[in-house]
Amino acid sequence: MKFSDFICKNAIRTQLEADQKEAVIRAMTKSLLEAGRINEKDYESIVEAILKREELGSTGIGRGVAVPHTKHPSIDKLIGTVAISDQGVDFESLDGEKVHLLFLLVSPPDRPGDHLRALENISRQLRDDTFCRFLKQSKKPEDVWQLLEEADANKFGS
Amino acid sequence: MSTPVTRVIVIRNEQGLHARPADMFVKLANQFNARIVLVRDNYRVEARNIMDLLTLGAGPGTELVLEAYGDDAQQAVEALAQLVESGFPKEDAENEQSQAEGE
Numbered sequence: 445m446k447f448s449d450f451i452c453k454n455a456i457r458t459q460l461e462a463d464q465k466e467a468v469i470r471a472m473t474k475s476l477l478e479a480g481r482i483n484e485k486d487y488e489s490i491v492e493a494i495l496k497r498e499e500l501g502s503t504g505i506g507r508g509v510a511v512p513h514t515k516h517p518s519i520d521k522l523i524g525t526v527a528i529s530d531q532g533v534d535f536e537s538l539d540g541e542k543v544h545l546l547f548l549l550v551s552p553p554d555r556p557g558d559h560l561r562a563l564e565n566i567s568r569q570l571r572d573d574t575f576c577r578f579l580k581q582s583k584k585p586e587d588v589w590q591l592l593e594e595a596d597a598n599k600f601g602s
Numbered sequence: 603m604s605t606p607v608t609r610v611i612v613i614r615n616e617q618g619l620h621a622r623p624a625d626m627f628v629k630l631a632n633q634f635n636a637r638i639v640l641v642r643d644n645y646r647v648e649a650r651n652i653m654d655l656l657t658l659g660a661g662p663g664t665e666l667v668l669e670a671y672g673d674d675a676q677q678a679v680e681a682l683a684q685l686v687e688s689g690f691p692k693e694d695a696e697n698e699q700s701q702a703e704g705e
Contacts, residue, residue: 501625505652511621538625538652556617557661563620564659571657 445561447569447592450549455479455525456585460533460546468533469494469512472548475525482550486518490550504537508580509570511563513549522558524549526592528582544580545570572600606639607675609668611682614689618661623690624652630685636672638682649682 455475462468473491476482482490493514497503504510510533525548532542547566551559570576575595582588594600613619619627631638631649638649640658642665647654649668660666668686670678 501622503621505621505656507653509653513621538628556620560618560620560661561659563656567653567656570653 445558445565446596447565448596450522450524450558450562451547451589451592452476452479452481452523452525453585453589455481456588457525457527458582458585458588460527460529463529463531463533465498465533465535466495468527468529468535468546469498469548472512472525472527472546475527476523476548476550479525481523483518486516490514490516490518494548494550498536502536502538504535504539504541504543505567506537506539506541507570507576508532508541508544509547509566509576510535510537510543510545511547511549511566513551513559515553515559516550517553519550519552522549522551522555522562524562526579526588528579528588545576569595569600575600604671606669606671607636607679608670609679609683611666611668611686613660613662613664613666614687616662618664619655619658621652621656624655626690626692627655627682627685628652630681631678634670634672634674634678634681636670636675636678638678639669639671641667641669 457475462471470491477487494512497514503512527546529544532544535543578591640647640649642658
């Protein structure tokens, strides 16, 4: 699975102002709303489901990366977005580090395979230090999108 | 390094080895001194890192080889194989609960 298969280009955000977990999850879910990928009526319940998932264990998986996610019945195809934080977000990460790269995923309840393949793609690409560094340095959503496209074209290692 | 203790394991849970099970796997692996490696075909990852485990993309039915090196390798393999083969029971229970509440 490629980034372009599930990342909503118009929902990518850089230079996040929010620096706390809940505020960041709200901002990212809002970006999906603003991009027209989720409905206003589902916004709150999606945010709450993502926060509830975080209570089971942080999705801050290390190396400054977090993958907050949930299933939601209102979604019929996996969607996701990316946010970059310059100052870092306190995400209660497993390695204790602040999070700079966030990939938020919302998937249909009956498609666990797609979710797994999205996680596989994200984690494989982020193993490349150059890709990680360039993403963190991105100042504009267009820069992020370009990097994702380059990653999709296998321009980064692993 | 010494000969590893190895075991073929199969992912049983419906969701596959996603973030929660990977977290549980790492936490259990960290209770042992042994170096633990998971292999899918010829692709090898260290089992102490969630991000590495996620790169396996191991869905239900996937066969993995569990390798452990060190004094407590045997115990580590027993415990980790049990966790995987039992389908990460705690994870599924939580999953069903959150599904029920979400609807």
